[in-house]
Amino acid sequence: EAGALWGGRFASGPSPELLRLSKSTHFDWQLAPYDIAGSRAHAKALAAAGYLSETELEAMLDALFRLQEDVASGAVTAAESDEDVHSALERALIERAGAELGGKLRAGRSRNDQIATLVRLYLLDHSRLIGHLVVQLIDAIASQAEAHGDAPMPGRTHLQHAQPVLLAHHLMAHAWPLVRDLERLADWSKRASASPYGSGALAGSSLGLDPQLVASELGLDRPTENSIDATASRDVVAEFAFVTALIGINLSRFAEEIILWNTREFDFVTLDDGYSTGSSIMPQKKNPDIAELARGKSGRLIGNLSGLLATLKGLPLAYNRDLQEDKEPVFDTVEQLEVLLPAFTGMVATLRFNTERMAELAPQGFSLATDVAEWLVKQGVAFRDAHEISGELVQFCEERGLELHEPSDEELAKLSPHLTPAVRDVLTVAGSISSRTGAGGTAPDRVAEQRLALTERVRQL
Numbered sequence: 001e002a003g004a005l006w007g008g009r010f011a012s013g014p015s016p017e018l019l020r021l022s023k024s025t026h027f028d029w030q031l032a033p034y035d036i037a038g039s040r041a042h043a044k045a046l047a048a049a050g051y052l053s054e055t056e057l058e059a060m061l062d063a064l065f066r067l068q069e070d071v072a073s074g075a076v077t078a079a080e081s082d083e084d085v086h087s088a089l090e091r092a093l094i095e096r097a098g099a100e101l102g103g104k105l106r107a108g109r110s111r112n113d114q115i116a117t118l119v120r121l122y123l124l125d126h127s128r129l130i131g132h133l134v135v136q137l138i139d140a141i142a143s144q145a146e147a148h149g150d151a152p153m154p155g156r157t158h159l160q161h162a163q164p165v166l167l168a169h170h171l172m173a174h175a176w177p178l179v180r181d182l183e184r185l186a187d188w189s190k191r192a193s194a195s196p197y198g199s200g201a202l203a204g205s206s207l208g209l210d211p212q213l214v215a216s217e218l219g220l221d222r223p224t225e226n227s228i229d230a231t232a233s234r235d236v237v238a239e240f241a242f243v244t245a246l247i248g249i250n251l252s253r254f255a256e257e258i259i260l261w262n263t264r265e266f267d268f269v270t271l272d273d274g275y276s277t278g279s280s281i282m283p284q285k286k287n288p289d290i291a292e293l294a295r296g297k298s299g300r301l302i303g304n305l306s307g308l309l310a311t312l313k314g315l316p317l318a319y320n321r322d323l324q325e326d327k328e329p330v331f332d333t334v335e336q337l338e339v340l341l342p343a344f345t346g347m348v349a350t351l352r353f354n355t356e357r358m359a360e361l362a363p364q365g366f367s368l369a370t371d372v373a374e375w376l377v378k379q380g381v382a383f384r385d386a387h388e389i390s391g392e393l394v395q396f397c398e399e400r401g402l403e404l405h406e407p408s409d410e411e412l413a414k415l416s417p418h419l420t421p422a423v424r425d426v427l428t429v430a431g432s433i434s435s436r437t438g439a440g441g442t443a444p445d446r447v448a449e450q451r452l453a454l455t456e457r458v459r460q461l
């Protein structure tokens with residue numbers, strides 16, 4: 001059987017049904033560059049332990065180099081008869097190095113420690129790219145925040161007008177979770193940076209190969225501690241799937257607001273033509289498809305995570321073939337984020353805010369009632385009473401269709417002797433916003449500081 005890695009103890013070859021089921025080259029071929037890097041490192045460890053002569057190592061590295069070139073150019077691809085990327089590349093290596101030398105490389109390693117190593121290398125590489133794309137999105141948010149300086153908007157809780165806030169403040173509230181996602185990725189990468197190579201099938205190797213040499217060659221910090229754990233666990237993959245799903249969820253929450261803001265009813269934003277779509281039937285339409293795809297794909301990412309967790313649950317130690325199912329979900333998550341993030345960043349960077357409309361709505365819905373209560377507290381009124389008085393003012397205004405600053409001096413005094421005309425000083429959006437100088441608050445100075453802190457935190461990563 002061409003390409004099969006086993007066969008010695010089998011009377012017949014695998015059935016065609018098994019071959020079809022077992023095959024993974026259509027997705028694990030992506031790991032080919034990492035597989036070859038692993039082989040290069042392993043060849044050096046074999047040579048260091050005396051299993052390959054100087055000349056053999058040279059010939060092996062030369063064959064691996066040619067193999068790498070041929071994989072990159074597409075001259076080598078997986079054949080119909082190849083089960084997985086490992087068997088395909090062994091076949092192709094033997095074609096280049098000859099059966100004698102090519103057949104030596106498998107000593108002291110198993111596909112079990114290989115695959116556990118390769119998936120880490122793949123994820124570490126892509127985590128760097130995804131991290132870079134997230135930084136670009138944070139930069140786009142920070143630039144929009146900077147461009148909108150002191151522009152106010154209605155801040156909401158329960159989707160109801162709550163208190164006015166700065167648009168910049170609100171925008172950056174979408175950036176901080178992404179910063180934490182980047183920190184999570186950085187923290188994950190420390191755990192991921194261990195090499196299972198040398199664990200063999202599960203029990204470790206008897207050949208005295210140096211696992212630190214392989215780890216260093218692969219750019220990993222250290223070898224793993226336990227060969228059974230190293231070949232059987234996929235928590236490194238699951239954690240990556242979680243952090244990336246969370247990135248999807250954070251994009252989705254921002255996306256949902258952009259979709260709302262883009263409605264006629266809100267009319268807070270205009271999407272750039274390059275980052276919105278039309279309708280095939282309704283000529284007037286301009287749709288927020290990027291935001292909707294972000295929202296939709298976040299569901300897919302959650303599915304990838306939960307599918308993987310379900311695969312892991314209940315697996316006995318050590319390697320089980322179920323573990324082959326770890327790859328498609330995370331490959332998919334990586335592919336989705338790598339196309340989504342640049343589009344999302346472009347949408348955010350080109351978003352135009354209708355600041356006039358946002359400013360006009362900011363004080364509506366009695367969103368300054370808390371300012372009245374806090375003003376009363378500063379006049380020595382207990383907050384309990386202040387809340388009560390402010391609530392009565394809201395009711396008074398609501399019944400008469402007035403805004404909070406509109407009742408006359410007499411009407412104010414009748415509601416409460418504490419409500420002197422001076423209360424109107426805090427009944428402006430700018431006054432309310434600039435009074436919120438507490439840590440992390442919406443006062444312009446705090447928000448400006450926050451923007452610097454945001455940039456600094458990203459720079460430290």
Ligand code: ARG
Binds near residue numbers: 024084111115319
């Ligand atoms: N293709 C397998 C995987 O992705 C690795 C091969 C291990 N196969 C085996 N029969 N031990 O997990």
